[in-house]
Amino acid sequence: TQLLEQSPQFLSIQEGENLTVYCNSSSVFSSLQWYRQEPGEGPVLLVTVVTGGEVKKLKRLTFQFGDARKDSSLHITAAQPGDTGLYLCAGAKGTDKLIFGTGTRLQVFP
Amino acid sequence: ETGVTQTPRHLVMGMTNKKSLKCEQHLGHNAMYWYKQSAKKPLELMFVYNFKEQTENNSVPSRFSPECPNSSHLFLHLHTLQPEDSALYLCASSQYLRLADNTGELFFGEGSRLTVL
Numbered sequence: 176t177q178l179l180e181q182s183p184q185f186l187s188i189q190e191g192e193n194l195t196v197y198c199n200s201s202s203v204f205s206s207l208q209w210y211r212q213e214p215g216e217g218p219v220l221l222v223t224v225v226t227g228g229e230v231k232k233l234k235r236l237t238f239q240f241g242d243a244r245k246d247s248s249l250h251i252t253a254a255q256p257g258d259t260g261l262y263l264c265a266g267a268k269g270t271d272k273l274i275f276g277t278g279t280r281l282q283v284f285p
Numbered sequence: 286e287t288g289v290t291q292t293p294r295h296l297v298m299g300m301t302n303k304k305s306l307k308c309e310q311h312l313g314h315n316a317m318y319w320y321k322q323s324a325k326k327p328l329e330l331m332f333v334y335n336f337k338e339q340t341e342n343n344s345v346p347s348r349f350s351p352e353c354p355n356s357s358h359l360f361l362h363l364h365t366l367q368p369e370d371s372a373l374y375l376c377a378s379s380q381y382l383r384l385a386d387n388t389g390e391l392f393f394g395e396g397s398r399l400t401v402l
Contacts, residue, residue: 178327179327205385206385206386206387206389208384208389208390210391215395216395216396217289217375217377217393217394217395217396218328218375218391218393219393220390220391223386223387223389223390225385225386225387263328265328267384267385267389269385270382270383270384270385270386271382271383271384271385272384273330273384273391274327275327275328275329276327277327278327278328
């Protein structure tokens with residue numbers, strides 16, 4: 176089974192704090208995507224990382240793809256209540272198959 | 286309407302009922318997907334259609350029957366479901382099947398919350 180384990184499973188923090196979410200696997204992926212799903216909505220793509228070691232920044236969010244393309248991390252600086260949601264990583268196997276991670280549920284309190 | 290639209294948003298059905306979930310995408314995409322999202326499991330791919338032809342059935346029980354009449358519409362017909370089938374069913378679309386590169390992206394609908402009594 177190609178499992179993508181995310182940690183932590185739940186995270187509850189105050190506005191202004193920093194946090195990191197991890198996405199780990201024993202499998203190698205062609206690329207890795209991060210999605211955010213807000214309550215009552217479907218997941219929305221945040222970023223795709225393709226190259227091992229790649230780092231992408233999206234405002235206060237920093238995404239990194241591991242050198243061996245087996246893991247990824249998402250770092251949020253100065254979290255805001257609007258960052259609340261379920262964060263999902265998804266690894267691509269081959270060209271068209273996405274394996275979704277177990278999810279990290281983030282709650283940011285004002 | 287824009288994006289991916291799913292109806293109904295909520296559905297409660299008995300184990301002997303027959304119902305259908307509908308998905309429509311207004312993005313001009315060629316591929317459409319059904320995913321199941323349960324509380325304690327990762328998002329599970331159920332079916333994939335590309336240019337209205339089924340390309341993947343991820344060992345889904347026959348009580349779930351998909352239908353894709355054209356590239357813009359996708360249905361999931363439900364019959365004799367079990368309580369463990371209660372979940373959020375998400376429809377998604379993508380421009381092409383290729384999801385591994387920088388242009389690959391799934392666009393999800395808001396989901397249909399199904400409760401089987």
